[in-house]
Amino acid sequence: MQGVFAEYERTKIVERTRRGKLYKARMGLLVWQGPPPYGYRIVRGPKGAPTTISIDEREAPWVRKMFEWVVEESLSARQVAKRLNRLGVAPRRAACWNQGSVQVMLRNPAYTGTAYYNRHESAEPGRRRNPAAYPRNWKSSRRMRPKEEWIPVPVPALVSSERQERALEEIRTHRWRFARNTLYPYLLRTLVVCGECGRRMCAMTPRSWWPHHTRGGREWYPYYECPTHKQSPEDTGHLTKCSSRRVRADRLDEVVWRSLGEFLQRPEVLKVEIAAYAEDRRSSARGEASEEKRLVERQRQLERQRARLVDAYQAGLLEVSELRQRGERLEIEQGEIRRREEELQALKASGARVEEIYQEVEVFCARLREGMDRL
Ligand SMILES: [Zn+2]
Structure with missing residues (x-):
């Protein structure tokens, strides 16, 4: 019983100090x-x-x-x-x-x-x-x-x-600006993602391309590879190696480069694509807005529940262990809600960007074409 009392005193003191600090x-x-x-x-x-x-x-x-x-x-x-x-x-x-x-x-x-x-x-x-x-x-x-x-x-x-x-x-x-590896100009450096674990694939250069290294009998190519293949589990946070295969960089770059060029020659195709995506974003944005409202409401409910819990505890209706257990459950749900709210915010921001891009797609394409021609 003494422990419970001490715990209660402690929470009270912490709360008072916090309020005092805010006031100060x-x-x-x-x-x-x-x-x-x-x-x-x-x-x-x-x-x-x-x-x-x-x-x-x-x-x-x-x-x-x-x-x-x-x-x-x-x-x-x-x-x-x-x-x-x-x-x-x-x-x-x-x-x-x-x-x-x-x-x-x-x-x-x-x-x-x-x-x-x-x-x-x-x-x-x-x-x-x-x-x-x-x-x-x-x-x-x-x-x-x-x-x-x-x-x-x-x-x-x-x-x-x-x-x-x-x-x-x-x-x-x-x-992006300081690619260390200059032996091969990887077009998609930092952009290729491992299909299995979702990590960014590393742009790898075969050893035989390094200076002072004689080339063996086999032909080697630059490639993109999942980091779990070569890096230690401590660095990747992934205990097992992915079974995804390495991808030849020269071939992948070529394919992407060509379709990018085709796209840029016809801004109207790109415009249709972007419009479809923007429309998609807009329709899901409505659902997301109402979800956001629900989350805010739920957050309020949880706050009220928490207040009631503390009241019950102070009135002696609740053991401290139960208070803690139920408090933790509330906290977990609140954490999840916060995370989801952040996700929704990010979606909203990306939707706004899409609208902007759509407005400027022709200028954007022209500028990219110019850049490509110069290469
Ligand atoms: Zn992987």
């Missing part, structure tokens, strides 16, 4: 839990004076450098991480920088002047590292909260927002 933030006072973004530090004022977030003179120059390398030298996130490691710049907690940590940093809105508190909440991880173990903390993973719940905290900017946008654009398009 709205009053313009600093709320920040945990370390500030890389490049900043928290400065506690003398008694009575407010706490502020200010620039960390040791870390901030590296943040500016990272943006500079990406925008001016066109380094990829991976290359930035490599350079930082080589220069001996230590990240806050991890042993070294990697592609992911650099990408997360470049995306952080703090660097253009607005940090966000309350951006994440703890959640159960999708996949446990050790499913057999009983974890001390079930919610060991982090999940983005809905944007309305973020609390903006003004901080000194380290780069302009134009620069951040440029950097993100560079990172996004890097793999």
Whole structure:
């Protein structure tokens, strides 16, 4: 019984602290839990004076450098991480920088002047590292909260927002612009997908094409291949190798190139295709809109259920174990709804793009034809 009481007290305290923080933030006072973004530090004022977030003179120059390398030298996130490691710049907690940590940093809105508190909440991880173990903390993973719940905290900017946008654009398009392999100009690099696992197939060049390598008796060709064939399971996240076959790049490229050319010679065919797709999108958009409404309504219902659960618990009608169990079930459904809502958003965006393309299809075709002729 004492345990239940303690648990109840704890939830109450957590909730009160959260509300207190929100209140403080709205009053313009600093709320920040945990370390500030890389490049900043928290400065506690003398008694009575407010706490502020200010620039960390040791870390901030590296943040500016990272943006500079990406925008001016066109380094990829991976290359930035490599350079930082080589220069001996230590990240806050991890042993070294990697592609992911650099990408997360470049995306952080703090660097253009607005940090966000309350951006994440703890959640159960999708996949446990050790499913057999009983974890001390079930919610060991982090999940983005809905944007309305973020609390903006003004901080000194380290780069302009134009620069951040440029950097993100560079990172996004890097793999298309800097193909490493120049022995064969793969037309469909990064565009061919494995039919079995859905991963992007790698553009492979036969070893015998490499410089300083004599060609064996057999003829070799450039090809596209599922990454699970050659890469380790840790890298692909796929335990078994796909049975999909490699595809000869020269043949596939040829087929795609030819049909692309035919398409572009006759914009009206393309227009019909796009119109059909746009119509298809429009008709399913109606269904999606009503589905979205249903989801919002269901989300509200679940919120009410959650509130009732807590009431029942506080009135002593519910054991804490049951409260937790039922709360978790609610959370799972809410998570699923959120995911579906995101999917619907993405569909809506792609529908809008299709409409745009349809409007400009002739200009688009003419421009592509020009490009093809120049080759
Ligand atoms: Zn595959």
